[in-house]
Amino acid sequence: MAFPKNFLWGGATAANQCEGAWDQDGKGLSTVDVIPFGEDRFKVMAGVMEMLECDDDHTYPAHEAIDFYHHYKEDIALFAEMGFKTYRMSISWTRILPNGDDDAPNEKGVEFYRNVFTELKKYNIEPLVTINHFDTPIALIKKYGGWKDRRMIDAFLKLCKVLFAEYKGLVKYWLTFNEINMLLHLPFMGAGILYKEGENKDQVNYTAANHELIASAKAVKLAHEIDPNNMVGCMLAAGQYYPYSCNPDDVWEAFNKDRDNYFFTDVQARGEYPVWAFKRMEELGASIELSEEDKKVLKEGTVDFISFSYYSSRCTSTDEKVLNQTDSGNAAFKAVKNPYLKASEWGWQIDPLGLRITCNTLYDRYEKPLFIVENGLGANDKIEADGSIHDPYRVDYMAAHLKVLKDVIEKDGIPVLGYTMWGPIDLVSASTGEMKKRYGFIYVDKDNEGKGTLGRSRKDSFFWYKKVIETNGEEL
Ligand code: BGP
Secondary structure (H helix, E strand, C coil), rough: CCCCCHHHHEEEEEEHHHHCCCCCCCCCCCHHCCCCCCCCCHHHHHCCCCCCCCCCCCCCCCHHHCCCHHHHHHHHHHHHHHHHCCEEEEECCCHHHHCCCCCCCHHHHHHHHHHHHHHHHHCCCEEEEEEEECCCEHHHHHHCHHHCCHHHHHHHHHHHHHHHHHHHEEEEEEECCHHHHHHHHHHHHHHHCCCCCCCCHHHHHHHHHHHHHHHHHHHHHHHHHHCCCCEEEEEEEEEEEECCCCCCHHHHHHHHHHHHHHHHHHHHHHCCHHHHHHHHHHHHHCCCCHHHHHHHHHHHCCCCCEEEEEEEEEEECCCCCHHEEEECCCHHHCCCCCCCEEECCCCCCCCHHHHHHHHHHHHHHHHEEEEEEEECCCCCCCCCCCCCCCCHHHHHHHHHHHHHHHHHHHHCCCCCCEEEEECECCCCCCCCCCCECCCCCCEECCCCCCCCCCCEEEEHHHHHHHHHHHHHCCCC
């Protein structure tokens, strides 16, 4: 049997993409609440257009999302029906601390997550909790300017302290920052960063990155102190870069593009900045403050496992002509179109073998257990007259990736803790804010304009995944 007996099968979501109830029960305003739908979305996420409150000219998909806040029992029952062993979800920081650094937590927020975890336990589903999934309190952006300010570390630790203490015994697996490297690509989304006129963006980004990395290390240490059973992981938006050609210039380019991402996990897994990192920052005119105390903190707060999202590999080149042929996919990671790969309806290229390459690179680099916490296919599903939804493309995508994951475990001998596919239930797309970019096994009746009953129904893939879990991955 390839997959170990206790393999954690499940699905992953994020608070802002499914909870809704954005201003209910004392919740404060967060970055994700002010990221609009439509053409301004990307500008806001990238930190080049300021939006620190909602206005009447925009709509905001996170406000209602799929209203998991009021449907969680029904949704968890469906996850349980598929046999989930784990459910990855995130905490909305401002549901717990409405201003981001309040001295006392919002009891209603604490209670909500306790109810969710208790519901999960009822079905023996192990929660896997992302502490921060693209979620910075607006109050802290107004007060400090987001993660470019070192005081964010203490605010984050306040949140962690509440979580580790309140949910001790209920939650064992934690991730500190979702796709921590996203900060370099979508800085408002990743770190609440808004650039000032004339500011060196690299300086701002690396300063914020340093603060998140120190905060992450402190959180790991605190989690272990509060409960030695806690297992804490880092989380990377992964996907190996391929050189477009064997021209050494291309190979070197791809190598360095990978380093820009591994930069984060190198610190989180090894507890120190890699030697080349300071040179890299120097080249960009950036530098960070790193005291002896900071270095100690990083060393003491290395993660227990490496988690990552994998949707696709990426391809790069140094040739101008080739560079113009970008894929139309993930706007956060613009890459060259790889002629050997097919793509999803949203232009995200599909490369199952790339998952094996990525897993091997990560394991060679860190020799820590891996956890694939996001992987899946966004597609525009069609409902038949009888209400059924046939989504063989989703099954094909995931089966191909799981077959490769089997090889990673069986042929490469790499320890893998689990697999939580992205979006077991349709939810708001992070990049586009759409509903129609659906990942789920469970359909949610809601369209891009926000219309629909929010009713849930099972797609064909629901039954497929149930079987996968039942047979522990033997039948794919
Ligand atoms: C990752 C994020 C998720 C999720 C996923 C799919 O970057 O961690 O939040 O949304 O990508 O992306 P999208 O929703 O843009 O299709």
